[in-house]
Amino acid sequence: xxxxSLLRCLLMLWLCGTWxxxxxxxxxxxxxxxxxxGAQVTGQWDIALRDLDFAIGLDQxxxxxxxxxxxxxxxxxxAAYALDHLALATxxxxxxxxxxxxxxxxxxxxxxxxxxxxxxxxxxxxxxxIGYRLFADVDPQHxxxxxxxxxxxxxTAIFDPQHARQTLAVAAPDRWRQFATxxxxxxxxxxxGYDHILFLLSLLLPAVLLAPPANNLRGAFLDVLKVVTAFTxxxxxxxxxxxxxxxxxxxxxxxxxxxxxxxxxxxxxLYPLFRGRRPVAAFVFGLIHGFGxxxxxxxxxxxxxxxxxxxxxxxxxxxLGQLCIVAVFLPLAYLLRYTRFYRALxxxxxxxxxxxxxxxxxxxxxDVQLLRA
Amino acid sequence: xxxxxxxxxxxxATAHAAPYLPSNGRQVIETLPRRGDPVQQELRRLRxxxxxxxxxxxxxxxxxxxxxxxGRSETDPRYLGYAQAALAPWWPQAAPPxxxxxxxxxxxxxxxxxxxxxxxxxxxxxxxxNNAQAWLTLATVQTVQGDYANATASCARxxxxxxxxxxxxxxxxxxxxxxxxxxxxxxxxxxxERSGATAPELRVWVxxxxxxxxxxxxxxTVAEARFQQALALxxxxxxxLGAYADFLLEQKRPSRVAALxxxxxxxxxxxxxxxxxxxxxGHTTALAADVxxxxxxxxxxxxxxxxVHQREQARFELLRRNPASALTxxxxxxxxxxxxxxxxxxxxxxxxxxERDAAQPVVNWMATHKLEDATATRLIRQLEQxx
Numbered sequence: 001x002x003x004x005s006l007l008r009c010l011l012m013l014w015l016c017g018t019w020x021x022x023x024x025x026x027x028x029x030x031x032x033x034x035x036x037x038g039a040q041v042t043g044q045w046d047i048a049l050r051d052l053d054f055a056i057g058l059d060q061x062x063x064x065x066x067x068x069x070x071x072x073x074x075x076x077x078x079a080a081y082a083l084d085h086l087a088l089a090t091x092x093x094x095x096x097x098x099x100x101x102x103x104x105x106x107x108x109x110x111x112x113x114x115x116x117x118x119x120x121x122x123x124x125x126x127x128x129x130i131g132y133r134l135f136a137d138v139d140p141q142h143x144x145x146x147x148x149x150x151x152x153x154x155x156t157a158i159f160d161p162q163h164a165r166q167t168l169a170v171a172a173p174d175r176w177r178q179f180a181t182x183x184x185x186x187x188x189x190x191x192x193g194y195d196h197i198l199f200l201l202s203l204l205l206p207a208v209l210l211a212p213p214a215n216n217l218r219g220a221f222l223d224v225l226k227v228v229t230a231f232t233x234x235x236x237x238x239x240x241x242x243x244x245x246x247x248x249x250x251x252x253x254x255x256x257x258x259x260x261x262x263x264x265x266x267x268x269x270l271y272p273l274f275r276g277r278r279p280v281a282a283f284v285f286g287l288i289h290g291f292g293x294x295x296x297x298x299x300x301x302x303x304x305x306x307x308x309x310x311x312x313x314x315x316x317x318x319x320l321g322q323l324c325i326v327a328v329f330l331p332l333a334y335l336l337r338y339t340r341f342y343r344a345l346x347x348x349x350x351x352x353x354x355x356x357x358x359x360x361x362x363x364x365x366x367d368v369q370l371l372r373a
Numbered sequence: 374x375x376x377x378x379x380x381x382x383x384x385x386a387t388a389h390a391a392p393y394l395p396s397n398g399r400q401v402i403e404t405l406p407r408r409g410d411p412v413q414q415e416l417r418r419l420r421x422x423x424x425x426x427x428x429x430x431x432x433x434x435x436x437x438x439x440x441x442x443x444g445r446s447e448t449d450p451r452y453l454g455y456a457q458a459a460l461a462p463w464w465p466q467a468a469p470p471x472x473x474x475x476x477x478x479x480x481x482x483x484x485x486x487x488x489x490x491x492x493x494x495x496x497x498x499x500x501x502x503n504n505a506q507a508w509l510t511l512a513t514v515q516t517v518q519g520d521y522a523n524a525t526a527s528c529a530r531x532x533x534x535x536x537x538x539x540x541x542x543x544x545x546x547x548x549x550x551x552x553x554x555x556x557x558x559x560x561x562x563x564x565x566e567r568s569g570a571t572a573p574e575l576r577v578w579v580x581x582x583x584x585x586x587x588x589x590x591x592x593x594t595v596a597e598a599r600f601q602q603a604l605a606l607x608x609x610x611x612x613x614l615g616a617y618a619d620f621l622l623e624q625k626r627p628s629r630v631a632a633l634x635x636x637x638x639x640x641x642x643x644x645x646x647x648x649x650x651x652x653x654x655g656h657t658t659a660l661a662a663d664v665x666x667x668x669x670x671x672x673x674x675x676x677x678x679x680x681v682h683q684r685e686q687a688r689f690e691l692l693r694r695n696p697a698s699a700l701t702x703x704x705x706x707x708x709x710x711x712x713x714x715x716x717x718x719x720x721x722x723x724x725x726x727x728e729r730d731a732a733q734p735v736v737n738w739m740a741t742h743k744l745e746d747a748t749a750t751r752l753i754r755q756l757e758q759x760x
Contacts, residue, residue: 026450029673049402054455062409064405065404068397068402104395105391108670139451158677
């Protein structure tokens with residue numbers, strides 16, 4: 001849930017809960033929230049006062065006006081009645097439930113008693129067996145709406161007399177699947193991030209045309225290795241810093257700088273700017289590209305429990321994607337290096353890349369659209 | 374176990390920000406039905422009796438009937454749950470005693486479980502073919518579902534079992550939807566006139582039907598007079614209030630709607646009409662409050678898995694200018710019920726969503742059954758002009 005929808009949701013509650021006098025006519029529901037931590041379960045159970053009055057009687061003077069004193073006087077009876085109709089158990093046996101304080105809250109159809117409780121189970125909870133029979137005898141259309149949380153994972157269930165017993169798995173979040181997602185996103189991002197690919201290719205194009213004694217496959221390989229390693233180190237560094245919120249840069253600045261880096265890397269093939277220091281250029285501009293990766297990761301949302309691990313895994317994905325590009329580029333470039341085609345590619349391709357990146361730069365810096373996607 | 378994001382969001386929407394401890398012991402936290410109220414006293418007495426003899430069919434059906442009547446007059450579904458509780462010993466049976474089974478059908482119908490309700494009604498009639506109430510309820514369910522041929526047959530069975538007025542109302546309601554609108558309306562009006570003294574609730578039912586028939590042929594003055602007559606007899610009938618409010622909204626008389634429904638906001642369907650009136654009047658602040666309240670109520674209903682209010686919810690989405698969701702809901706609603714209100718809703722949603730083709734099933738339905746409805750015809754014309 002995004003912050004904005006949460007805000008809207010709260011605003012709506014505020015509007016209807018506090019200011020609106022009219023209460024809805026609706027079928028009876030209770031709202032049961034359980035949070036599991038190890039062998040402990042903490043619960044909050046919102047039960048309509050009207051339903052409690054119908055089942056066990058709360059309105060002592062019968063005037064139809066239920067006061068806080070009248071409710072308070074029946075707190076022990078409410079807790080006993082409610083908890084008598086709820087059974088929590090694990091595979092190792094039943095959990096013992098201890099009633100806590102009772103508060104008041106409001107839902108669309110009126111005021112509810114909020115019963116807090118704590119349960120101790122015989123062992124750490126992996127599956128929770130819930131037996132729900134509240135009001136089953138006085139109102140079979142009543143439903144219990146459960147929200148079960150565990151380590152940031154939430155599941156829901158609806159209880160009614162036909163579904164009075166349900167077993168919910170309290171699984172740990174599936175870290176492997178989460179990691180796989182981050183790897184995939186990393187690979188995907190480098191693949192669809194044309195600016196990253198073009199930057200890297202622009203820097204790699206001259207790698208197969210080095211002066212002796214590096215004019216062989218080993219020389220080309222070492223050169224590529226240096227450039228790629230420098231780029232990787234740099235973007236990993238800033239990706240980490242930005243993801244941990246240690247540094248923040250406005251995205252417009254980052255995106256414009258990335259476009260500028262592509263322009264420079266491409267122009268370098270037409271007019272030497274970096275000379276022999278392409279690995280240094282890869283490092284310096286790699287720092288900027290790292291911020292770009294971080295914004296993607298930010299959009300994915302990082303699990304708080306595994307922040308660093310997810311970061312590393314996303315980065316791994318980026319490197320894998322990069323490696324694939326290099327693995328295709330290097331042998332092809334090496335084979336074609338003395339052909340006229342390759343020379344044309346070096347000059348014409350670089351010019352095209354520079355021009356395209358220049359357009360990006362203008363678009364991003366001035367927030368205008370020159371090219372249609 | 375459902376790992377359902379949607380439900381989760383809804384749970385968040387209904388879970389309030391903060392439970393609190395009231396500061397003062399004399400603070401009134403909730404208003405309940407008064408214990409001294411004669412209706413409540415009688416119900417409590419019957420309930421105590423039934424608790425002592427839970428297997429007494431006569432007692433159980435009497436209590437259930439009372440609760441159903443109260444649930445209807447108050448439009449409060451909790452009473453339907455209490456009625457079901459009274460029938461608990463027989464509820465899970467395949468073939469409960471006919472008196473219980475008829476009430477079970479009524480309760481199933483009220484939550485739109487039409488196939489199960491139909492099965493129960495046919496079960497009752499297999500044992501008691503002269504049960505007039507069962508034939509009437511059956512005809513009603515069949516009419517709502519658009520099974521007009523069988524509805525007419527069910528109405529016909531009433532002729533030897535019930536009064537002329539009830540039989541004619543039953544038949545005229547079907548006839549008015551199957552190409553005989555004017556004749557059915559005339560017949561019903563004449564029968565009511567000739568019937569002399571009739572029970573007020575029956576009179577209200579007939580007058581409401583007649584008013585809606587007049588409204589469907591754009592006879593606003595006649596409709597208005599009939600609605601007024603019915604309201605004079607039963608000013609708090611929620612179905613009648615809803616029907617009259619719809620008529621007023623159609624006539625662009627929103628201020629009358631707001632006054633009419635000022636004390637009826639507990640009922641979702643009527644709060645919705647008030648919101649529609651506020652929208653017509655352009656009262657944005659008051660409208661926003663009603664929209665927020667309605668949204669919370671529909672969310673709460675969806676959270677428990679209820680689909681009973683799909684018709685109202687679709688209208689609500691139209692009000693919120695979400696024609697795509699409105700059309701989806703209208704389509705689902707159309708699969709369950711096929712009353713003129715459902716037709717108008719579907720067409721309106723299709724029109725606002727700009728989906729001419731989506732309306733085809735309803736357009737065909739109207740043509741097949743020669744269903745006459747002035748508003749629906751206007752909507753179809755608008756839909757055709759769009760394309």
